Amino acid sequence: MKVVVGTFVTLDGVIQGPGGPEEDRSGDFEHGGWLVPYFDDMMGELITGWTEAADGLLLGRRTYEIFAAHWPHIGDEDPIAAKLNRVHKYVASRTLQSLDWQNSSLLKGDVAEAVAKLKREPGRELQVTGSGNLIQTLLQHNLVDEFRLWTFPVLLGKGKRLFAEGTVPAALKLTDTKTSSTGVLIHTYECAGRPEYGSFQLEDPPAEEIARRQRIGGIAGP
Numbered sequence: 001m002k003v004v005v006g007t008f009v010t011l012d013g014v015i016q017g018p019g020g021p022e023e024d025r026s027g028d029f030e031h032g033g034w035l036v037p038y039f040d041d042m043m044g045e046l047i048t049g050w051t052e053a054a055d056g057l058l059l060g061r062r063t064y065e066i067f068a069a070h071w072p073h074i075g076d077e078d079p080i081a082a083k084l085n086r087v088h089k090y091v092a093s094r095t096l097q098s099l100d101w102q103n104s105s106l107l108k109g110d111v112a113e114a115v116a117k118l119k120r121e122p123g124r125e126l127q128v129t130g131s132g133n134l135i136q137t138l139l140q141h142n143l144v145d146e147f148r149l150w151t152f153p154v155l156l157g158k159g160k161r162l163f164a165e166g167t168v169p170a171a172l173k174l175t176d177t178k179t180s181s182t183g184v185l186i187h188t189y190e191c192a193g194r195p196e197y198g199s200f201q202l203e204d205p206p207a208e209e210i211a212r213r214q215r216i217g218g219i220a221g222p
Contacts, residue, residue: 001055001122002145003115007162008035008153011029014159015132018152023066024160029155036181038152046178046186050148055123057113060219062130063092065131068101088142090126092134106216112141119143124186132160139168147189171195 008018017024018034024032059067067084074081089104091112099106107114115138118126128135128144137146149162172189180186 001119001121001126002186003119003128003138003143004125004146004148005138006050006148007128007130008032008148008150008152009162010156010159012155012157013161013163015154016132016159018067024062026062027159029159031159034154035152035158036045038154038180038184040181040184043150043180043184043186044180046192048079050127051080054087054127056082056118056126057084057087057089058126058134059089059091059120059130060095060134061091063130064089064091064093064096064099064101064104068099068104071102074086085104088116092131092137094174111137111144115143116141132162132164135162136167139170142168142191144191146191147187148173149187149220150185150188151185153184169195 007015009015014031014034016026016029018035019033020036021032045059060085067089071081071084076082076085083101087103088109088118089099089101091099091104092107096106111134128138135144171192171194174187178187179186
């Protein structure tokens with residue numbers, strides 16, 4: 001299976017509480033529900049299709065608790081609820097002792113080793129939603145294969161960020177992009193190893209460039 005990170009994010013990088021005011025108020029967050037006004041039919045179709053491709057969910061503790069408080073109470077006539085309730089959920093947590101949501105289990109031992117083992121199993125996608133701290137661990141150990149970032153045209157100025165300080169440097173390759181009717185940009189990226197670096201500075205400028213700079217300096221004065 002490949003590890004696919006899919007998440008909703010504001011233009012300034014916030015991923016906290018997209019679905020409702022009470023979803024995640026930690027840190028006195030007061031902007032919950034910022035996603036809802038932008039949702040359209042195309043986004044619903046994409047989410048349904050991508051969710052159907054999941055052969056497992058990989059979740060951090062907080063995201064698991066949010067999902068477990070919602071999806072089991074939605075009927076199976078909803079295709080997303082039916083899939084999420086049926087698929088196996090793997091949860092990374094140091095504090096949870098038991099899991100009530102059906103088909104859920106705690107990752108045992110080292111998280112990176114456990115995820116690497118899951119990636120070797122047959123299947124399509126092991127999908128990660130939310131779970132910002134877990135994503136950093138996965139990046140650090142080169143375990144993410146693909147990002148699906150839904151960037152919303154809204155600025156919040158505070159809240160948990162997807163790529164906060166301490167993010168592991170990584171290069172990405174854009175493989176697909178879509179735009180919703182409400183201006184949400186949906187980008188798909190493949191992970192492409194470490195970043196490469198360069199410089200526009202001329203180390204040894206040619207003679208004509210040196211002469212040009214001297215002329216400019218003479219005109220501009222001291």
